Amino acid sequence: MNKQPDSAADNSPHKKVTRKVSVAVIGAGTAGQNAFRQARKLKDDVLIINEGFWTTTCIAVGCMPSKLLIAAADRAHEANHSGEFGVHASAQIDGKQVMERVRAERSHFASYIEEQVESWPAETKIAGRAHINKQGLIEINDELIAADKIIVATGSSTFIPEGWADKLGDTLLTSDSVFELPDLPKSLAVVGAGAIGLELAQAFTRLGVNVTLFNRVKRVAGLKDDDINNKAIDCLNRELTMHLGSKIIEVGTQAVAGHDSSAAFIDYEDSAGAAQQWQGEYILVATGRRNNIDTLGVENLGVELDDKNRPKQLDKKTGKIGDLEVYIVGDANAHLPLLHVASDEGFSAGSLVCDNKKDAYIRPPTTPFSIVFCSPQIVNVGMSLPEIQADPELEYVIGKVSFDNQGRSRVMGVNCGLLHIYGCKKTDRILGASMVGPDTEYIGHILAMAITNDLSVKDMLDTPFYHPTILEGLRTALHDVQRLMKIPYQSHDTQEGNF
Numbered sequence: 001m002n003k004q005p006d007s008a009a010d011n012s013p014h015k016k017v018t019r020k021v022s023v024a025v026i027g028a029g030t031a032g033q034n035a036f037r038q039a040r041k042l043k044d045d046v047l048i049i050n051e052g053f054w055t056t057t058c059i060a061v062g063c064m065p066s067k068l069l070i071a072a073a074d075r076a077h078e079a080n081h082s083g084e085f086g087v088h089a090s091a092q093i094d095g096k097q098v099m100e101r102v103r104a105e106r107s108h109f110a111s112y113i114e115e116q117v118e119s120w121p122a123e124t125k126i127a128g129r130a131h132i133n134k135q136g137l138i139e140i141n142d143e144l145i146a147a148d149k150i151i152v153a154t155g156s157s158t159f160i161p162e163g164w165a166d167k168l169g170d171t172l173l174t175s176d177s178v179f180e181l182p183d184l185p186k187s188l189a190v191v192g193a194g195a196i197g198l199e200l201a202q203a204f205t206r207l208g209v210n211v212t213l214f215n216r217v218k219r220v221a222g223l224k225d226d227d228i229n230n231k232a233i234d235c236l237n238r239e240l241t242m243h244l245g246s247k248i249i250e251v252g253t254q255a256v257a258g259h260d261s262s263a264a265f266i267d268y269e270d271s272a273g274a275a276q277q278w279q280g281e282y283i284l285v286a287t288g289r290r291n292n293i294d295t296l297g298v299e300n301l302g303v304e305l306d307d308k309n310r311p312k313q314l315d316k317k318t319g320k321i322g323d324l325e326v327y328i329v330g331d332a333n334a335h336l337p338l339l340h341v342a343s344d345e346g347f348s349a350g351s352l353v354c355d356n357k358k359d360a361y362i363r364p365p366t367t368p369f370s371i372v373f374c375s376p377q378i379v380n381v382g383m384s385l386p387e388i389q390a391d392p393e394l395e396y397v398i399g400k401v402s403f404d405n406q407g408r409s410r411v412m413g414v415n416c417g418l419l420h421i422y423g424c425k426k427t428d429r430i431l432g433a434s435m436v437g438p439d440t441e442y443i444g445h446i447l448a449m450a451i452t453n454d455l456s457v458k459d460m461l462d463t464p465f466y467h468p469t470i471l472e473g474l475r476t477a478l479h480d481v482q483r484l485m486k487i488p489y490q491s492h493d494t495q496e497g498n499f
Contacts, residue, residue, distance in 0.1 A: 009165045009221075016144065018142075020146045021146070022039075022043045022147070022149065023046045023047070023149050024048075024049065024138055024150050025048040025049070025150075025153060025330065026150065026151070027050060027155055028153075029155045029330060030056045030058060030329070031345065032048060032330070032346060033048075033056070033116075033346065034350060037350065039350040039351075040124070043353075047124055047126065048124060048126075051127070051130070054113070054117045054127075057115060057156070057331070059109045064106055064109050065103075065106045066200065067100050068105050068106065069203045069204075069207075070199060070373055072098045072102075072201035073204070073206035077375075079217065081342070090273040093184070093208050095183040098207060098438075099181055100118045103179065113296075120247070128141045131295075132296060132297035132300045132301060133140065143256060150326050151326075152326065152327065152329070154293060155290060155292055155332060156291045156292055156332070156334075157290060158174040159287050168251055168252065168458075171238060171253055171263075172283055172285065173188075174285050178200065185206070186209065186280075186281050186440045187209065187211075187282075188211050188212075188284055189214060189264075189280055190286055191285050192273070192285065193221065194286060194287065197286035197391070198220060198378075199372060201213045201240060201372045202236070211240070211241065212243065213276055214242075214266065215242070215243070216245070217246040218271065220233055220236065221378040223436075224385055224434070225420055227418065228434045228435060231436050234309065235372065243276075245270075246276075247269045248266055249275075251265065252265055253265065263281065264279070264280040266282045266283065289331065291309055293309055298311070298328070302324050303324065308334065309334070316365050319348070330346060353360045369382075370491075371440075371441050372443070375414075376440070377437065378436045378438045379434070380433070380435075381432060381434075381447045381451065382432025383422065383431045383432035385398075385434065394431070395424065396424055397425060397484035397485065399477040399481030399483075400418070400477060402417070403417030403437040405466075406470065407472065408469050409473070417435065419432050419440070419443065419473060419474070420477075421447070421478065421480075423484070428456045429454065430447060430460070430481075435472075442470075443471060446471070457478055457482055458479050
């Protein structure tokens with residue numbers, strides 16, 4: 001979006017505009033690539049600019065390599081913990097092979113994206129770091145580009161507390177670097193009990209690494225329902241060493257007696273206030289991600305950012321910023337940093353910039369939905385309990401089911417978990433849910449579909465639930481919602497509680 005594109009004197013005393021385009025997309029992750037593809041359906045002069053790898057965060061350093069590591073960890077865990085079934089074995093873990101497969105399969109997934117990028121005409125893509133100057137023009141390499149509309153999809157980067165990189169040196173890991181390890185480490189501290197921290201801490205533990213997890217609050221996975229949080233901690237504590245409610249005082253490296261190499265250390269206060277020290281090979285920092293927007297120059301387009309670099313006046317459906325011809329999508333807007341959200345935002349922005357009313361559909365805001373792929377899984381869908389409680393107009397009930405003695409869960413030996421469904425008494429609809437348990441990714445998808453399609457509790461209970469499945473736990477919780485709402489639509493299910 002150029003403010004003064006007509007002459008070199010308006011733009012810069014030294015450089016002239018080298019190219020004018022209808023749409024410029026900055027960033028080639030999930031959101032950026034979707035926006036680029038959509039915009040190109042109706043416009044021939046669409047340009048995409050990207051710094052770094054031309055795949056996605058999910059493939060390169062996120063969803064896929066972490067799930068590959070988890071897959072290996074689950075195989076090892078099942079081999080080592082099948083004694084209760086009368087199956088006795090001990091897994092022999094080849095750390096180098098584990099990490100080689102993670103990278104090889106990651107490269108396989110990335111190859112599809114790379115082939116697609118290769119198929120784009122050379123004149124539609126530029127590699128390099130973009131900057132938007134005070135005239136609203138994009139400076140990239142030796143070019144000065146004027147764009148009628150700009151889509152910012154620059155993604156996010158790992159957050160490292162100030163000074164830690166210098167203090168820890170090569171002993172510092174993040175989700176960007178951990179998958180490059182040639183072998184499994186012997187010991188590891190994970191700082192942060194969000195999705196990334198939990199998944200990697202448990203995976204490395206199951207692969208034989210001595211892992212200690214730190215978190216400053218007594219919560220995991222950002223859970224906002226106290227009962228679900230406490231249950232998640234109870235389940236995870238059975239195999240993870242966790243110091244929740246701990247305060248890290250100092251980090252660094254120090255010499256180890258009898259060894260040439262140094263070890264990483266963490267000085268911390270435990271939840272009781274006692275001074276403690278951890279020492280080990282690496283420290284994996286999983287304290288979240290921050291959007292890559294602060295040095296781009298979006299303020300020169302009229303975009304205002306808050307104190308956390310989040311764009312103000314953001315249309316959460318399309319990424320449009322107020323009345324500006326600027327769209328900030330995906331992780332760059334820090335709204336919901338999830339792949340499916342980034343995909344939808346990129347699709348909508350790419351459609352809107354071209355007024356593609358015939359072929360494209362502006363997708364509505366997605367139902368909030370998140371999954372942590374630890375074991376047991378942690379899922380949140382729809383409104384959170386604090387959001388519901390903050391609305392005085394909502395009359396709600398909480399339907400519950402424990403997985404501790406649920407039939408199929410007990411058969412499989414994965415019987416630890418709890419599901420809460422928040423039901424609205426006025427509408428007989430599901431407001432949201434929070435859960436920890438086996439196979440809850442599927443329960444979450446079913447509930448997200450129910451909320452998105454405005455299904456009532458009766459509609460849900462009219463759906464068949466096959467016996468015996470873990471998903472029968474969903475039916476039990478729905479019946480509890482029905483009972484608490486005093487919905488007169490159905491009598492008690494005769495299958496309930498049967499084995």
